[in-house]
Amino acid sequence: MTSHNFLAALTGSFSTPCADNPTVAMIEAAYRHHGMNARYINCDVKPEGLADAVRGAKAMGWAGFNCSIPHKVAILSHLDRLAESAAIIGAVNCVVIRDGALIGENTDGKGFLTSLTQVMDPAGKTVCLLGAGGAARAIAVELALAGARHLTIVNRDARRGQDIAALITESTPADARFVAWDGAFAVPEDTQILINATSVGLGDAEAMPAIDCDSLRPGLVVADVIPNPPKTALLRAAEKRGCVTLDGLGMLVNQGVISVRLWFGTSPEPSVMARTLEDIFGVR
Template identity: 30%
Template sequence: MNSWKLPDSSTKLCCLIGYPVKQSPSPAIHNVAFQHLKINAIYMSFAVLGNELAKAVEGLRAIGLLGANVTMPHKEAVIRLLDDVDVWAKKIGAVNTVTNKDGKLIGCNTDADGFANPLKRRTKLDKLDAIIIGAGGAAKACAFALGRGGCREILILNRTISRAQSLAAAIKKEFGTKVSAKELNQKTLQSVAGHNLIVNATPLGMHEGWFKMSLGKAKLNKGTIAYDLVYRPIETDFLQEFGKLGATCIKGYEMLVEQAALSFEIWTGKKAPKAIMTEAALSAIGAR
């Protein structure tokens, strides 16, 4: 491994803006990739509160940044502050990646493909009958990826039913997918038995435990995939429960690395060194 070169007057800046960002593995993932490919750039995290977002974006524009990631709670609010937003980010209604094209800040969304790529390594999206738990920003990216990939059916379960309903309506309108929405509760969770992809797109399992709900004696279809977007801890309660029932598990760090690799490629035009980025992600998360 090359030794770290100190930043100089030609060093380009990439960054993460959001709140909180202290625990984010993104700097580790991107800096190791810059170092590996000998790109003179550095990635930093900046904690930006909601009322400071406009000023932060103007600052990034003024200093001519190379690119930025945007995380909670700014993925939607940032859209109106950018010069343009690509078609999928516009449809999803969320930007997680900003690139600087000749002084213009362009927003895009790598969460949708970042979510889909680990799935595509295991199955075909048009063979899936999915349940998405959650209807926030990440769930939206998952639902759009599944709808675009021709997923057979999607059931969205969410604590706030109205959010699940509006996401379901958007997916149906965009792709004509068979999609329904229900409130998340012990009873609706039992629907997992009839589906072959279950996605947790809520933060449950990150700080508080997985639902105080049980899958009971639910029998999963053969080949069911359980996919948790939570990446810290690596082995979540959600994945452990579904693993016990025989599901194939996809851990949240896979999406984390995929969406980062796609952002990196947009900013640098170079193929992302994913194996090295994965190792950096796992170390930063605390799994190494």
């Protein structure tokens, strides 16, 4: 393996370094499993160094990279073009470097959508989305582009919630409305998919979003974007009421699968990545 070939296969993440970063671990596991001539490294890139980091990745022949907060919006000015959903979302978390061009993608919503379709096709469905952060925005756009009929955006910050509802209504075929989150939210009876896209429950198995659990009913799909712990308080409550549940591990795995496919044109084995995350999070 020559140095040039090694660098040409590099991918990475522009974020804060962490020795136990689950994304690094699962993607590296996929590379090893498939014998790929690639490495996935985590780089601490400060906002003032983003332009230099992007130029460096391109100069060294990287296949691409992920980027996390605070770079998801700032990266836009350094790219040559955007994929359709990334353009609507207005944020990028995956960059592909192909033939000298930097192409912006957003895998947040795509990873969730891939996971969701294993239990329900969102086409024609009515969705209730808790939260209005970056993940919620990306998920809302992907659901709308996948044919969801109506989205209800529930959030405490009215401005952010209204912004997503307006984005969906004006930029996609779907319809959306904003509902203020004040007290325990009762899931509307016509909802077919409920998604927690907030950070409530992250790292805390007992934390529960403020919802009326009596409004959870059999057959309702309840999804949580939080991967750790995979079995959140919301999902446990939903299971007791006969709901179909979906944890955040699948979203994280599918984000990795999509990123590797975008960079190298081949899809890694999801089960290898899932097992790595299950080991990290102690799921068995």
